[in-house]
Amino acid sequence: MLGYIIRRVLWIIPVLFFVSVITFVLMRATPSGPFDSFGGGRIAAPGVVAALESKYGLNDPPQIQYVRWVGNLLVGDLGPSYKYRDRTVNDIVGQGIGATVHLGIMAFLLAVLIGIPLGVIAALRHNGVPDYLATFVSMIGIATPSFVLSILLLVFFSVTLGWFPSQSARWWDNPATWVLPTVALAGFPIAQIARYTRASMLEVTRKDYVRTAQSKGLRERTIVSVHMVRNSLIPVVTILGPILAFLITGSFIVETIFGVPGIGRYYIVSIGQRDYGVIMAMTMLFAVAIAVLNLVVDVLYAYIDPRIRYS
Amino acid sequence: MTVTNDQGRAPGDPEFSELPLDVEISTEEGRKLVSLLKDDRPHARKLLEVRNLSTHFATREGVVHAVDEVSFELDYGETLGLVGESGCGKSVTALSLTRLVPSPPGEIVAGEIIFDGIDILKLTGNEMRLLRGKKIGFIFQDPMTSLNPTLTIGYQIAESARLHLGLSRRAALDRAAELLSKVGIPKAKDRLADYPHQFSGGMRQRVMIAIALACDPMLLLADEPTTALDVTIQAQILELIRSLSDEFGTAVILITHDLGIAAGMCNRINVMYAGRIVETGRVDDIFESPRMPYAWGLLDSLPRLDEEKGARLRTIEGLPPDLINPGPECRFSPRCHYARDVCRASEPELSPRAEEDHLARCFGTEPGGWIQ
Amino acid sequence: MANQTRTLEAPAAAAPRRSASLWGDAFRRLLKNRLAVLGGVIVLGLIFVAIFGPMLAPYEYQSQDLAAVVAAGGPVDPFVGPHFFGTDNLGRDLLSRLMDGARISMTVALVVQTVVLLIGVPVGAAAAWFGGRLDTLLMRITDIVYAFPDLLFIILLSVALRETAVGKAMDGLFVVFVAIGLTAWVGMARLVRGQLLSLKEAEFVEAAKAVGVSDFKIILRHLLPNASGPMIVAITLGIPGAILAEATLAFIGIGANEPRASWGKLVAEGQTYIRAEPHLAIIPALVVAIALISFTFLGDGLRDALDPKLKGKQ
Numbered sequence: 001m002l003g004y005i006i007r008r009v010l011w012i013i014p015v016l017f018f019v020s021v022i023t024f025v026l027m028r029a030t031p032s033g034p035f036d037s038f039g040g041g042r043i044a045a046p047g048v049v050a051a052l053e054s055k056y057g058l059n060d061p062p063q064i065q066y067v068r069w070v071g072n073l074l075v076g077d078l079g080p081s082y083k084y085r086d087r088t089v090n091d092i093v094g095q096g097i098g099a100t101v102h103l104g105i106m107a108f109l110l111a112v113l114i115g116i117p118l119g120v121i122a123a124l125r126h127n128g129v130p131d132y133l134a135t136f137v138s139m140i141g142i143a144t145p146s147f148v149l150s151i152l153l154l155v156f157f158s159v160t161l162g163w164f165p166s167q168s169a170r171w172w173d174n175p176a177t178w179v180l181p182t183v184a185l186a187g188f189p190i191a192q193i194a195r196y197t198r199a200s201m202l203e204v205t206r207k208d209y210v211r212t213a214q215s216k217g218l219r220e221r222t223i224v225s226v227h228m229v230r231n232s233l234i235p236v237v238t239i240l241g242p243i244l245a246f247l248i249t250g251s252f253i254v255e256t257i258f259g260v261p262g263i264g265r266y267y268i269v270s271i272g273q274r275d276y277g278v279i280m281a282m283t284m285l286f287a288v289a290i291a292v293l294n295l296v297v298d299v300l301y302a303y304i305d306p307r308i309r310y311s
Numbered sequence: 312m313t314v315t316n317d318q319g320r321a322p323g324d325p326e327f328s329e330l331p332l333d334v335e336i337s338t339e340e341g342r343k344l345v346s347l348l349k350d351d352r353p354h355a356r357k358l359l360e361v362r363n364l365s366t367h368f369a370t371r372e373g374v375v376h377a378v379d380e381v382s383f384e385l386d387y388g389e390t391l392g393l394v395g396e397s398g399c400g401k402s403v404t405a406l407s408l409t410r411l412v413p414s415p416p417g418e419i420v421a422g423e424i425i426f427d428g429i430d431i432l433k434l435t436g437n438e439m440r441l442l443r444g445k446k447i448g449f450i451f452q453d454p455m456t457s458l459n460p461t462l463t464i465g466y467q468i469a470e471s472a473r474l475h476l477g478l479s480r481r482a483a484l485d486r487a488a489e490l491l492s493k494v495g496i497p498k499a500k501d502r503l504a505d506y507p508h509q510f511s512g513g514m515r516q517r518v519m520i521a522i523a524l525a526c527d528p529m530l531l532l533a534d535e536p537t538t539a540l541d542v543t544i545q546a547q548i549l550e551l552i553r554s555l556s557d558e559f560g561t562a563v564i565l566i567t568h569d570l571g572i573a574a575g576m577c578n579r580i581n582v583m584y585a586g587r588i589v590e591t592g593r594v595d596d597i598f599e600s601p602r603m604p605y606a607w608g609l610l611d612s613l614p615r616l617d618e619e620k621g622a623r624l625r626t627i628e629g630l631p632p633d634l635i636n637p638g639p640e641c642r643f644s645p646r647c648h649y650a651r652d653v654c655r656a657s658e659p660e661l662s663p664r665a666e667e668d669h670l671a672r673c674f675g676t677e678p679g680g681w682i683q
Numbered sequence: 684m685a686n687q688t689r690t691l692e693a694p695a696a697a698a699p700r701r702s703a704s705l706w707g708d709a710f711r712r713l714l715k716n717r718l719a720v721l722g723g724v725i726v727l728g729l730i731f732v733a734i735f736g737p738m739l740a741p742y743e744y745q746s747q748d749l750a751a752v753v754a755a756g757g758p759v760d761p762f763v764g765p766h767f768f769g770t771d772n773l774g775r776d777l778l779s780r781l782m783d784g785a786r787i788s789m790t791v792a793l794v795v796q797t798v799v800l801l802i803g804v805p806v807g808a809a810a811a812w813f814g815g816r817l818d819t820l821l822m823r824i825t826d827i828v829y830a831f832p833d834l835l836f837i838i839l840l841s842v843a844l845r846e847t848a849v850g851k852a853m854d855g856l857f858v859v860f861v862a863i864g865l866t867a868w869v870g871m872a873r874l875v876r877g878q879l880l881s882l883k884e885a886e887f888v889e890a891a892k893a894v895g896v897s898d899f900k901i902i903l904r905h906l907l908p909n910a911s912g913p914m915i916v917a918i919t920l921g922i923p924g925a926i927l928a929e930a931t932l933a934f935i936g937i938g939a940n941e942p943r944a945s946w947g948k949l950v951a952e953g954q955t956y957i958r959a960e961p962h963l964a965i966i967p968a969l970v971v972a973i974a975l976i977s978f979t980f981l982g983d984g985l986r987d988a989l990d991p992k993l994k995g996k997q
Binding site for chain 3: 139
Binding site: 304 | 444448449457458461462471475505509523
């Protein structure tokens, strides 16, 4: 298993390298420079632009810029913001990352705590009412994008029923504001997890070792929890990687709609503002986060399946 | 009504551990069962009396009569062979004996199964659990898939001992180690923490045997225990089953399509065909003087060392019948060289031949019949 | 518990087996799946609207009915008066804009899946057929592309190109098509490779080779048709992803330029009026959801219908 882990870790390096190159190339390929407009339609005088460009090293050859940029990234320096020149990307990220991580964890927990039992019950009552219900809900959850869900939740629960605030001054400090974004973000993961868990449990039900367990006279409850659920959760772990990636990219939309002060929302804002420094840095940040999370999931998978762990 | 475990311990006692004690005893038969469980003595004339057992499966194409009015008996400590080709109903019979027939399509629709004096078909599903694993052990055919890959084999062996014998975790694992070495796994204690994939096929089957025997059952059902194994291992496994059942006085029903195996292991044999028993008797009688054309065909089809090289293998022509809506005729008649009109009109009963306990289902071999 | 004899009822009368071709069989099975049929009907409806939209729409999607806006004191409400779904604050009829959005989404679906076919299939087929180093190389490339988070790449590419000439092509949609297509082909390549790898060992391939059929023809006429079932399912199920990606991009402001009315853009615009005129956000959101769900039901239904394990049953 150690070999497996090492190989997976090493694999991240070319992937991230590739991502960084693409990111860099794409951003540098943009014809308008970051200083071409200062917002509000004002255009700076050429001398000012030139001075700024040289200050940020934008006149150096691309390879040098790339190396400098990657070098900075590796030591954790995410670079300057071209729009807010008194703040670096690190500052901005530092401010917002708390809310984003918080939201992500809550959505993840919700997804797991609802999705898995839902899938298990649907499988155990196969073709019964709970099964059809769960399957139907899953399909809708999977096909409905998070921004649709967000809008619907917002309109129904916030605007119409007024149960939850949609915006407030000190936003994230008020727990009532956490509910809707979490549910909106968790919608798709719940559906995916439930679907996979159900499919996996149905397969496990047909396995011979379940019959062996029955032949020992074990209670149904024991057979399900000890023999079946364990085995069926192993394949489900494989989709946790994409789910975590979804939680990250999904945060862009959900945070924007609900106004959550996190880095997902800020990413979207910086796209609109053409703040290329921020865009590049945050792209890399997200890519690294996704790659690392995928790695963690892969290792977890290798760990919980004894066939891989002890081989 | 709660039950105390074998050591007389009840819930609340510190030595007590998880038992199927929350099993609700709601039937007459269930109450009888509970008193039986207190000791290991035989409680009836025969260990197993099966009368007119019928198990059917509901499929899209119709109802399949997998097991049709099967009757037989088994003595305490006896080894009985259930022999026949694929699809003849032998596995379903075994599953029916412990009520593990998969219950959407399948169902035991008729008959009685009297185990140690208890009619087990009258028990509730829950009450049946008191027997499974404890008094009836099952060895399945494919050791590669019959063990749970995510649990240690120590756990899997100890599971039924903890459940049925009320052993603590420590004690159950000790027993598992004992069992493991009894089935011939070296360094048993060290191997308790290993997982099934770390064992070879033959060793996994030994583990299955250990699991089946964990609570010292009265009956062992072995469904083609060696079919999935190498020929060289087969003999070892069979020998193991034989020696252990001798040692513990366990009755065995051995299911196989291999006559050689049956001959070597069993005291008596039931030959099954198309869901019915077509011949039954002591092993010597069946092999020396079979009295049913199907049995002849089976014995005849065994390749022999003293044949001429290049001779064709002898087969029984034709295929087994469709078990959906079987007709009134003798089920073997389409393939039988000796069949006559009476065979196609109605089905013979099992009737005795030369020896009183040697029964065959064939008009032709009945006293006065046309086959000698 | 049986001590009396009972008879089991067979679930249905035993039916004689009908001989069936793969497609006929599959189609029949598909028709029995009500969700899939529903999805299929809606999909056909969307395609119809996409093609005939401009002729069917009650108004031109960019025209502004200022009189109505002034009369209503803002965006017009739905279900009253001639504007069926109401208008936005500029007087643009929502229904007509939704139809334009349908056009965009269906075009995205078409273009993206075409790209997926044109790149994914040859790559997958080549990897499977030639094996060896080519296979490893192609698989490494797909691994890397796979590992790059889709949405990030699409956003980056669109952002990078939006100021360029390329970015302005087709109302800004060309970039979107390309970006989404470039991330989506990977799944198809893997699928085709997997399918062909198992198919290429089959005997009919050996037979074809023995007769002297060229590699290309074998792949084209023998192997790919056999893989077409899973391919069709993958294409159908990939469409919701493409539509969603485009809508998400439009929502964050990338992609379709004014005055085109991508569904995502409609939702974004509607969001600013969410308190006063929720219909501006809800209706487009629901339309997106319905479109995605329909394709998903249809795709799932196709997958079940084409599943060889179910052949001969039902």
